[in-house]
Amino acid sequence: MKDIITVSKFTMKEMLRRKSFIVTTIIIMVIIILGFNIPNIMNLISKNSNIGHGDKIIISDNYNLFNGTLNTLKDEDLDYKLEITPSTFEQIKNKIENKKIKAGVIVEKKNNDILFRYIVNDTMAIMPDDLVDTLENLYVKNKIEQLGVTKEKIDDILPEFTTNIEQTEKIKGNTFVITIISILLFYAIYFCAYQVSNSITMEKTSKIMETLVTSTSPRTIVLGKTLGIGLVGIIQIIILVITAIVSAKLFLAPSLLKIFLSSSQITPFAVIVMLIFFILGYYLFAFIYALTGSTVSKPEDIQSANTPVMFLGIIGFYIAQYTMSKPIGGLTTFACYFPISSPFAMPFRAMMGLASIQDVIISLVILIISILIVAHIAIKIYSNAILNYGTKVNLKDIIKMYKTK
């Protein structure tokens, strides 16, 4: 045990010192900070090129096509102020240039069509959709009213159509938020585990392995290394989560933050499930990577040796993603228990409120047994393959190595 701690401490120190680790962490932190600033950035862009909160727009119906009903628009719940004043193009242009208004609309008749001349200073600007819809509705209602149809009849003819999606399974949480978390979870598991392969291959290619295996057992090296890298992964996640929380508090509008938190369904149960499956998922992939890493002798072979593991990870992740769109079914049950996909699928289900404690326990037992089997095979192959500096090892050689006493 003492040696496992020594190996993991050394691995941790080395990883934390590495420039690639520091740079990657900083880049992800910057991405998170930028991500939480997207609404602010969008606002800034829309403020410059589109109509924003509190901007004034003049509407001019010089030919009285709306039959004087435009004043009713002042009661509409729009994001900008409307001023109904007969104006010419030049007058509107002057007011825009003097920053008295942001835009103007001149309503005209062209043949049998109605033309909205949207006058604005910005070449990128477009007339707000809600303003177009509001003007169209008002025009139609006014015309029907002129035919002698009552207001009630008009409401009956032109009702508002809304859509409400209701799923057969009661799912909590915002699938967008859950997808984001699941992608982060996948990358955290996958890239932490990948580091194990890198670290082992580096020790092989720098020929340090022989000194190492006379200092401690291969089992200690594999366990110490996976523990050390896993802890570094957790440290990195904690740093990123803290960055996300601080960024959310600093940059996200309180109303938006409230919606985000209330819809994300990150319950204590979901957090515990996520943490346990992150650790176990990491261990499963870390041991598989320890196996492939120990079979590589040259740095240029790492990629090809790790490709099958990458496919396994991606298959597991996509099976898990599929369960999110179809929460009930055979494949979903399979994904929750299959050790390659369960580390990604179970946290989703916990967040969606679909995972019972019984489901979690069965999935955990299967995952732990799988980890023990993979660890046993990985340590055995590592012990026999680490001193192989020769040609590329194929599957047949790996099986032979496993059978070697």
Next chain:
Amino acid sequence: MSLVLKNVSKKFGTKVAVNNISLTLDKPGVYGLLGTNGAGKTTTIRMLLGIIKKDSGDITWNGKAVDRKLVNFGYLPEERGIYPKTIIRNQLIYFAELKGMKKLDAEKAINYWAKILRVEEYLNMTAEKLSKGNQQKIQFMTAIIHNPKLIVLDEPFSGLDPVNTEIIKNVIINLVKEGKYIIMSAHQMPTIEEFCSDILIMNKGKAVLQGNLKEIKNTYKANRVEIDVSEDITNIIKELKLEIEMEKDKQYTIKINDESIAHKLLNKVIKANIKVNKFEIKKPTLNDIFIEKVGE
């Protein structure tokens, strides 16, 4: 204390890497392991360190079977390697801790050996910034830092310049004085002759010659004479029907098959009033014996 290998064998697939090797190192000193590339030296070393398992035979240290979990031998592998991007001091502490040392003791030992091996100034640098020779001295430190009783050195001098070779040589001499048991494999025969009391020459996995180096050499008759004279003695050599192996500035190396013919040569040279600066009857060197035993 003793290291005993008894009838040890190892196969890789159908290839026999080590075939029935036995050796005993029962007193402090250096035991030389010789052989061409692929002779089975490294496999023998890896087996006695418990890195790979033997197929048959016994390997014991102090009467107990060698097990990787129990041994704490020092080892300088032939395949040199240190962590390239890690501070030297940190990796030395790491290996010392893995070998059971406390951090404080490890630091003391590092400072002590760094001074002797003249690498003090490199301790706080990363390994990639060091020359090959200095990297090798660092790796030599990892082999001896935990003060092991048995040290295995696989080609300790390969790639070292004369100054560093001398430093390592002195360390090895002192280790033997301190009562260490050393197994050393090397290609440089003069080095083996200088250090080793006992040797084992391997060829294709088998022991082709084994025993006390002095006794082995005593079984060989003198086979050449070296003479340094003031005048050309080619005629005298021809007269005695001897073959010149080498000649440079009136220094001759002449092949002989009997010591008496060397004395006859010396008599004739003296009678001819030629000044003799040096005269030495020589037995086969370890190099000669090695080539005789393993040369195809």
